[in-house]
Amino acid sequence: MNLVHASDLEAIAIGSAVYGTGGGGDPYVGKLLAQQAMQNHGPVELIDPAQIGDDDLVVPVAMAGAPTVLLEKLGDTESVVRALRALEARIGRPAKALMSAEVGGLNSTIPFSAASVLRLPLVDADTMGRAFPEIQMTLATLAGVSACPIAMTDEKGNVVLVDAVDNRWAERLVRSALTEMGGACFMALLPMSGAQMRRSIVRGSITQAWRTGLAWQQARSRQEDPVATLCRVTGGVLLFAGKIVDVERRLDGGFCRGTARLAGLDAHSGSQALLSFQNEFLLAESGGRLLASTPDLIVTLDLETGEPITAEQARYGLRVAVLGIPCVAEWRTPAALDLVGPGHFGYTHAYRPVEQLALDH
């Protein structure tokens, strides 16, 4: 039995911040919340997807909204549990296990707090292998599994249940309701049978985040280079190193959108880079060339401490390394690129795998 204790969340939060690819909410807040829950209610059993029966109900729980707002709203396990209960009541049966919708930031750790309080196991998986900003952006959508019903709650006590005709409509209806709820909400969504779940996930992604965080911690304690360590553990490449010289950021329809401009350092001295984000980093460019794009992961790390920096934390003067990490293979099919490729976000760039782009330079 693979038990996760409160102390393990340090490493899981660091790894989740990496796979959060600049979004997914502040992992620090989610970690504190889960640690508090686990101190009161005990450790959480992390189980392999194969341990779930074909007909058992698995429910991901999450927070959604602009990271700008998630920072202010803090977490609230009670509201997550209320969302789960509303969803269970709608479906007419209880969840056998919880899951992370995304391995990224807040949403890797929030499910631990709910799982601890409810004494439910957590499936070692997520539906993206990273964080994405919109509800329909999951492998579940590609597998034809509905994200609905979705139960949304806020800290005031409001509950909204969404039963949309498809996952893009689910995104639209959830986004409008969470905007009205103040820019963020708690959710239970994407209820799946064990059989559906196994078609809709990246298996072992929580363990992978944990392993990534442990390697990062070890590198720091041995005074090794955390950037090089993360490239090794994640299969990533260093795309750029530079100082943030300009950040443009706006709250827009329940998202935090904008760009960060970097002036090169060291080997990149004299060149500039531009990172574009919608909650998550979506595009990295330099000198008119594409360095990486969604669905590959773009991760910024503080050059001094090696700590992952979210798009929300990006600010003038920070010196950062920009990593490109290959996404899971499932995101590289034409159907997947329709859903989460650059074109969906309004960019005209054609997707090319980050490891191929790196060979061009």
Place this chain on the structure above:
Amino acid sequence: MNLVHASDLEAIAIGSAVYGTGGGGDPYVGKLLAQQAMQNHGPVELIDPAQIGDDDLVVPVAMAGAPTVLLEKLGDTESVVRALRALEARIGRPAKALMSAEVGGLNSTIPFSAASVLRLPLVDADTMGRAFPEIQMTLATLAGVSACPIAMTDEKGNVVLVDAVDNRWAERLVRSALTEMGGACFMALLPMSGAQMRRSIVRGSITQAWRTGLAWQQARSRQEDPVATLCRVTGGVLLFAGKIVDVERRLDGGFCRGTARLAGLDAHSGSQALLSFQNEFLLAESGGRLLASTPDLIVTLDLETGEPITAEQARYGLRVAVLGIPCVAEWRTPAALDLVGPGHFGYTHAYRPVEQLALDH
């Protein structure tokens, strides 16, 4: 037994357009929809509120949204029924009777179409005695009865269930969802026990709309003045007669807001009047004096035909009579005026009953 047949809907639609006070959606569309349903499924039994058991479930059904959009979306009995079924599933028991949330426009006749298809009786009442633009603006709110759960549907098949902490939050969450649904939606809302219903209604308001419509029809067929007839039947007063010389109208947050400017005719020659609306007419002014304000009813009638004109239909060149009709006494308490008085809509005018204002002139 008081059966309403398809042919009766002509008079009910006219009366509803009067009590719709410029809003409530196009009564013509709702009438056609209900007539079609009743031709296929038979007449509807209109029952007195006293006939409902204390514990029986009564559910109002309605369309909501900007009248501009309601004109385009037409009605769709199937979507109304789907909303009712979603609400019943949420509550866990079936409705014993349907009701109109508002006696006004579309929302007086839409419940007839659902009642006919489902062979359910319709309670002879509504929760306003007129039309109002927002969910919380009902006598139910004043009686402490929750408008939730509310089930919303659209013609695409989306369903949203709202369980808000209070009726103002219900309004906010419904408005944001219906805006995303395209500016209008179908709803089952304000589920009430018979006991709650009896504290939350204007009794007999459907019959009153019917009677008003019959008097109007009779006046027309006898070539009597429909304006004078309507004043007599509704207890209203003629506030102004004039030609519409300017209309300003915009879609704003799921509402149709604006003003209509009138140049006086006959006895009002030389003076101007201004009507302000948010779906419904809210304020009538002339020469800096208040003629009438919400919650009293402001009704415009075509001077040639006597037909009620909605704020949506107001256009340059129309010659109209502006009537002021006293609202029911329940809307004139301080708590009620907080909810639906001029101040709620951002006007600084203090409310004075329309019949008192008329004495000043």
